[in-house]
Amino acid sequence: MRVVIAEDAALLREGLIRLLVDRGHEVCAAVSEGGALLAAVAEHRPDVAVVDIRMPPTHTDEGLRAALELRRDHPETGVLILSQYIETRYASRLLEGGAAGVGYLLKERVADVAEFADALARVAAGGTALDPEVVSRLLRASRQAEGLTALTPRERDVLVQMAEGRSNAGIAAGLHVSAGSVEKHVASIFGKLGLPPSEGDNRRVLAVLHYLRS
């Protein structure tokens, strides 16, 4: 997997490079600001870019803006946003153009190396990786929404995992239940939320997010 990293904190940048190289990925470029990220992606055409939201010069959301530009100009490159905070508004802006090849994780998730690598691989392959925090925020925001209240706690767990971008098998492994019962839960959720059942992880995520946002 070919990766470009944009992170202004040298310590984390080095750590990320080491992690990725250790796992046999190729880090084409590691930059520290948005403009350089766009240039590096244009040059290297990586599978995925890991982008810190807050970078120089304004230290606000230049990472996000660069990511949105990447989505437009290089849709084949996945973008995994890293941030120390979760802003649902940022998440929605990021997901506006579609959830394919998009990830939004808290920075601390890099500590769970294997999971982080999985999420990165998922985004590189055109999948989705949303932080559980993002999903639970979105869930909380739409708690009043009809239908959600009809979900059982177990179904809610499944919904959260589904929104994070996991497949049924992934959800089954995460919740320690059988794939069959996950399928049943998913069907029940779709039924209660009034979503048409469909194939493919991204469409599931999209459908769920669309529902949560509405």
Added chain:
Amino acid sequence: MGVRALLRAAVRELYRRRSLVELLYCVIAAPLGIAVPVVALGFAIAVGWMTPGPGKPDNASIVGMAAGLAVVLVVAPPVARRFGALYRFLAARLLGEWIAAPPAPRRGRGPAGRLTAVVRDAAGWRAAACLLLKLPVALLQVYALAFWITGAVNMTYPFWWGLFRNHPPNVQLDPVMVFTPLGQFKIVTMFGTLRALVVGVVLVLCAPWVTRAATSVDRWLMRALLGPVGLAQRVRDLEQTRARAVDDTAALLRQVERDLHDGAQVRLAALALNLGMAKEKLGEEGVVPDLDALRELVDAAHRGAKDALVELRDLARGLHPPALDNGLADALATLASSSAIPVELTIDIPRRPTPAIETIAYFCAAELLANAAKHSRANRIEVRAAERDDSLVLTVADDGAGGADPAAGSGLSGLSQRVSTVDGRLAIASPPGGPTLITVELPPRA
């Protein structure tokens, strides 16, 4: 409004309690307002008359009058305050105009100190100015009283005309003068007295309005000069300093967030990343294939943890130096001991200021010491903190290059703003070539 409505309003006004009370106020205030400045001026002239000097004994001496005026000047603030209190009482009782008393004058120490305190009593001087300005206002009030009096008198003409004008035929009597505040006219016949009656009625009907105008000017004058010093100005100052304090706090919080975000949080994230990788290298069980890499990762994590601790400690100390818990003396001593340039510290603070004041004093000292270390090229710094005249005075002096300019860097102007949020003052004396003396004066409580 028709004539009839106007007339009805005027008659109603005449019977309102407010009109009568304002009349009463004018009756009391007008003579007082004229008498006080006249007596003061008369006193000065009398002293001038009695003092020997050139041109004696017939003339007032200029020197003597000056001496009299000087006495008036010294006596004026406290006496004016008394009269101010009397006027405030009258205004409150009669006009319902409640004016807050200005704060009591400062008391100086020693004869010279007492004299200075009297001469510098701003509220006393404003009261004195009020007494002087009362003179024209009192004349206006007399004018208003004239409406009442002449009006009332003119209305009586028809009633006594017959008593005094039953003269024998062919006797020519002088015409009778009718006075009004607006002019005078003569009447010679009974019919003329009716004119006087009408004029009198009009005058009395107008009197409440004229009285109101005169008392309004008086109210305005008293509000402006007998209340606490520059209340409006004070409100503006407080609004400004409050806005600055709020901005300061917001900026501080933002800075703390940024420091945490770019410092400790990054370090902890990197630490977690290193530990995560180390955990992977360790595997679930059995032999670890790459011990060197593992050692390196744990080593980096260990270093990262220590760095994060240092960073957090510095940040916490920046928010509130723990040494301040034991008072300013300890905190300043700690500060002085860590200065690159030798610091001579003198502290004389018998009563502890409030924590907010201590904190501001501490940060001023810290910033000033840092400035001195950065720019002054001084050999030694003198830091003094003392209680003086009910305020905390912090001075930082160095024998360096001088030329400290609040306009150049934001450091000094920032300090000055911070100090002003608690009504403190920061004075800078730093000629090019040195030495530099910076004085921070803070109230004992914020």
